[in-house]
Amino acid sequence: MPPLLLPSDLLAAGGIFYAFSVAAWAGKAVILALFITSIISWTVMFTKFQQVRAATRNGADFLAALRAEEHFVEIFRKEKTWKDCPLYELYVAGCKGVQASGGATDALKVQLLEGALERAVAEQVVCLESQVSILGTAVSAAPFLGLLGTVWGVMDAFAGVAIQGQATIGSMAPGIAAALITTVIGLVVALPSMVGYNILVAQIRRLTMEMENFASEFIGIARREISG
Template sequence: MSFSLFLDSLIIQAAGGPNVFTYFAQSNFAGKIVIFILVVCSVVAWSVMLGKYMDLSRLRSQNQRYEHMLSKEPHLLALDPDRPGKGGGPYYNIVREALEAFFRYGGHVADADVHRATLRMGHVENALQRGVAEQTIRYEARMVLLGSIVTGAPFLGLLGTVWGVMDAFGGMAGAGSASLQSLAPGVSGALLTTVAGLVVAIPSVFGYNYLLQQTKISVVELENFASTVADRIELEAQAAANA
């Protein structure tokens, strides 16, 4: 504790007047722990937001390149099921799983048996649903962590404030004197934790809402692409059976 008091005095002397450092020095031990936790949460939140934005941008770029390549292919079923063209990303994985399911049930594209063709397309649609679910998990990765920081940061700040005010009033009652000069430092230090909580939560909530919206858009685009793939496979298989 003596080292903590020495550090607090250095901060006050270096600051030269009431500011954030002064208020931090006037915080109780619990308030300083809360502020430290909030600093860690802020670093994590910004890392998640920047990393998630870069991931979504990269996946969208991969999807656009692969969709452009696929639009030039006259026959989707002519692609290699193990490696359906050059590319990567969610769209690529969706097509690969759909083709693997299609050729797993039969080795040939054409199938004159209507029942077998229907059963085959059922396998393809199930594979597409599983693929969409897996890629959705990939899109939504780390969003729970960011949402937890958005929700929890203000409450952590409030906890530090309430605790600090409680200590300030408790110390004043133990001293047997009540004055604004004796109460103000503890209260100002306690209020710092609420400010820190809001500083962490406000940018995080804007980033979370933006990333959540982009994730929802990407998932809808993925579902539409999977539906398009199912239609192409069914039409090409039907055309081959009628040929």
């Protein structure tokens, strides 16, 4: 009598391609959906990490240049620019707010500046957080897609038993293999997305705090300039 092969042995022997080839159309659709989700998630992670890294690096360069100037608005007057730098965008918005206040009272000038900086911070946060929700969706949806494939694979396995009239490895292995592979792929998609999502959220929170601190510093300097 030949040795009994367990489903895990069959899966290891055939691998992903075997499991995909024996899966029903629903299992193949789930695997394809998870594959597309993985590509989208990795693309978003790569793009957002590049954006956050650029914002951090350019922000440090901008602050160093700003501290080196004798007057706070000197960079604005010289029309220097920093690409992919949220702090610079705040700085420009604040300078334009002060410039547009014209002959308003001192209190109104400060109020207009605060409003301009608040709007600028909100805009930059929205820009930094864009597409991050895709990772959160992948974290939530991928395991459930894998579970759907698992349930469907088990259904196919029992359907094979019902057709053949007896529980054999040949009748059950295809459905079980498809069920196992969708579960694994679902977790493989979800775990990197979860790690990337948490890291991005922490870095965006840090950048948001830096922007809020810079806005407070800007307002404090403007108050002294206006009152002086």
